Amino acid sequence: xxxxxxxxxxxxxxxxxxxxxxxxxxxxxxxxxxxxxxxxxxxxxxxxxxxxxxxxxxxxxxxxxxxxxxxxxxxxxxxxxxxxxxxxxxxxxxxxxxxxxxxxxxxxxxxxxxxxxxxxxxxxxxxxxxxxxxxxxxxxxxxxxxxxxxxxxxxxxxxxxxxxxxxxxxxxxxxxxxxxxxxxxxxxxxxxxxxxxxxxxxxxxxxxxxxxxxxxxxxxxxxxxx
Numbered sequence: 001x002x003x004x005x006x007x008x009x010x011x012x013x014x015x016x017x018x019x020x021x022x023x024x025x026x027x028x029x030x031x032x033x034x035x036x037x038x039x040x041x042x043x044x045x046x047x048x049x050x051x052x053x054x055x056x057x058x059x060x061x062x063x064x065x066x067x068x069x070x071x072x073x074x075x076x077x078x079x080x081x082x083x084x085x086x087x088x089x090x091x092x093x094x095x096x097x098x099x100x101x102x103x104x105x106x107x108x109x110x111x112x113x114x115x116x117x118x119x120x121x122x123x124x125x126x127x128x129x130x131x132x133x134x135x136x137x138x139x140x141x142x143x144x145x146x147x148x149x150x151x152x153x154x155x156x157x158x159x160x161x162x163x164x165x166x167x168x169x170x171x172x173x174x175x176x177x178x179x180x181x182x183x184x185x186x187x188x189x190x191x192x193x194x195x196x197x198x199x200x201x202x203x204x205x206x207x208x209x210x211x212x213x214x215x216x217x218x219x220x221x222x223x224x225x226x
Contacts, residue, residue, distance in 0.1 A: 008042050009053070009204060015084065019074060022083045024050035028204050028217065050081050052221035053202035057083065060201035063168055069161055070196040072188065088188030088198050092149040094130030095139075095186070097158060099123055099166040102181035104207060118181075118212075123163045127155075157195045158187050165197060173208055176224060178215065181207040 001013040001021060008029060013021040026049050027042045034044070054076060061073035072085040100107055103119040107126075127144070128136040139147075141155045150158075162185060170180040183206035186199035199205075203217035203224070215223065 009050075010200070018087060020085050020087060022085060022200075024054045024081045024083070024200075026050045046218055049204060049217055049221075051078070052218065052225075053200060053204050054078065054081050054083060056202045056221060056224065057200040060169060060172075061197075063172070064165055064197060064201070067164070067168060069165060070194060072196050072198045083200075085198065086190070086196070088190060088196055090186070090188050090198070091144075091154075092129065092147070095149070096128045096130055096136065096184050097162050097187060098126050098128070098182060098184045099162050100126070100182040101166075101170065102179075102207075104181050107182070123166060125159045125162050127158075154189070154193075154195055161187070161195065161197065165201070169201065169206070173224075176226075177210060178220070178223065179209045181209055183207075 001015060003011060004014050004020070005012040009025055009027050011023040011025065013023065015021055026045050026047055028044050028046055028049060029042060055078065058073075058076045058078075061071050064071055065073060072088050074084040074086060076083040100121045101123065103111070103115045103117060103121055107121075107124075108115065108117055126138060128138050130136060139149075141152060144150050144155055145152055165185065166180070166183055169183060173180045183201075185197060185201070185205070187195055188198040189195050203220040206220075208215050208220050210223070
């Protein structure tokens with residue numbers, strides 16, 4: 001295997017069959033030792049978080065695939081904490097897609113003058129460029145088109161798929177007495193331009209609450225698979 005990319009929470013390797021292998025790590029995004037899926041740098045290391053992130057990703061990718069939504073997921077090796085995925089190009093230099101059911105995190109920091117903490121949001125979708133130095137700036141549909149990052153049709157597709165995937169995750173959480181507040185995804189496209197969900201769907205990429213109290217990623221994974 002050839003290491004092609006070292007990420008914050010995963011390393012990416014090229015496989016001989018043309019696919020890629022994601023190696024999950026125990027690093028989490030956050031600040032001052034506190035986990036925050038909205039942060040753009042590694043803030044802490046939690047032993048075992050790579051394993052539970054992979055397990056949850058496998059669970060949801062299989063659910064999402066079964067719903068007819070295209071993803072890059074092929075298979076996983078839980079013992080090695082790795083996941084084999086299809087090749088996909090990212091939009092621009094990397095784009096994050098966030099779906100919000102509640103006003104918390106960076107949304108609340110930006111718009112606190114207009115909304116109360118924890119207020120309901122209608123599966124609100126926003127996109128940010130992955131750029132640590134600039135603090136992952138927000139970008140609009142028009143901006144993405146003007147910058148030739150994606151077409152308006154691709155944007156609409158991603159927005160629609162994001163809301164459908166978020167509902168799948170939310171329904172699974174609700175069945176366990178948990179409330180999904182927000183979640184972030186990454187999308188890419190294949191050689192024919194077909195949009196697909198990439199990266200992971202794990203506790204480290206979402207904010208989940210129980211009875212109004214925030215659940216950290218490791219506790220969330222334990223509750224989810226209990």
